[in-house]
Amino acid sequence: MGQGFVSRGFRGRRRPDAEVADRIPPGQYLTRDFPVLSAGPTPRTALDRWDFVVRGDVEAPRRWTWDEFRALPSETVTKDIHCVTKWSKIDTVWEGVSVDTLLDGLETSADYLIAHCDGGYTTNLPLEDVTGGKAWVVFGYDGDALEPEHGGPARLLVPHLYFWKSAKWVRGLELVGEDSPGFWESLGYNNYGDPWLEQRYAGD
Amino acid sequence: METTDADRHLDGNAAGGMLAEVFRFEATTVIVTCAGCGAAGPMAELLLYGHGMGQILRCAGCDTAVVRVARVRDRHWLDLRGARSLQIGGGQ
């Protein structure tokens, strides 16, 4: 049913213009908005109760208060982001701390990490995908503080993977020897999520 | 337009279509007991976060994700870890 049916006059979303087409992965549409996808209520953690921890397979866990975290060297990066719900947004500007900085000098035999967030959200990533200048914990977006609805006070940014890996309201990274699927990865979404290979779902 | 958290969720009524795809019977009247806090009530009264990636039904009392459903191509993935029990039937 519905095979071949088209709603007369329904244009749907915009396909990318030719000059940016090579920056948009297969199956994606370009958006100028910043859609908000919420799998739960927006947590409101006061900054004086906020901390960020690196734990798991490490000799000693690391912990930063908000002020300590904000005192770490930060950088501004411009990245294209790709949501598995098929929108892509180009040239987004973020300010944050490189995950390399957070893990600097850390001895670990872990190959994976689990990002833990306020509200219970988790996502899993290979360690090599968040090191080497590929991931940040960002607190600024487009010149302003990152708004709570977009993951503020801080979210993970892993722009080379589908955006669900860029966990909102992130509070810690757990380094683990064995991979373990997170919130969406355990509900049929791809464990890795490379948008250029269109790895949307399990088995892609 | 002002948007707040309250605008971001609906309830289990709006998940009726997807729930019917999964259960093949009227599921919004099923009584669910939350594994987080033990509260029991009809699926229709859970809070729906109609995320583009899937539908997350949460307990209104404790925010536990009681029912999670994602449509993955031609199948549905259903996660009921947040539900202690479902009461099905009973003159619904």
Next chain:
Amino acid sequence: MGATETVGGGQAGRLAWRLAEVIEIRDETPRVRTLRIGVPGWRGHKAGQHVDVRLTAEDGYQAQRSYSIASAPESPWIELAIERLDDGEVSPYLAGEVRPGDTLELRGPIGGYFTWTVDDGGPLLLVAGGSGVAPLMAMVRHREAAKRAIPTTVLFSSRSAGEIIFRDELDRLAAVDPSLRTVHTLTRNQPEGWTGFRRRIDAAMLAEVAGPPHPGEGLLAFVCGPTRLVENVATDLLALGHRADRVKTERFGPTGT
């Protein structure tokens, strides 16, 4: 539209996507219009149920939303009241582009919780915010079509007089039916001489309109509107002593799937 869509009958068949035709379009307010839709093979619905509408673009892109059925189960067609949301994806199409003769893809009816038939009895309290009136209007129309004088109060919150959906019909029905009462509140602008409420629905208003909890089973309340209104009204009704299992809620809003 062939007969081949039925998949084994029963629920599976009912939930199949089917093609339906827009028969007529009526403006209700500057932002809301009613689509009257003919659905071949429609086996009826219960007041309060909704349908899912799915739009498909030429490149295959699809968007889907749920809309409550506003018409009575006794009608041979269904009616949806579509509010145009400026940043919406589906409602601007349904509230703007669609014209009579167009084909829509929909499935339903859906929902078994927020439903009412005259056999469920009353007295009824129907609390609506904006376009959340749609499923409640189906209940009012069902009650009228079944000619059952079940005591019913509609408490309806709108932003301004011009934005009251179904106003004429509600007033007309209440004028000839002493068991039906409609109470309006206008939250933003009130016309000169407005005698109704002029604030958001609150506990005092509910106490005044609904009265104290009835003896026995008490009143049967259906609350539909924006999430915040629904949650506030439900909380207030329980605080006023109304029974939780007799207060049914449906949050209505732009969130899509």
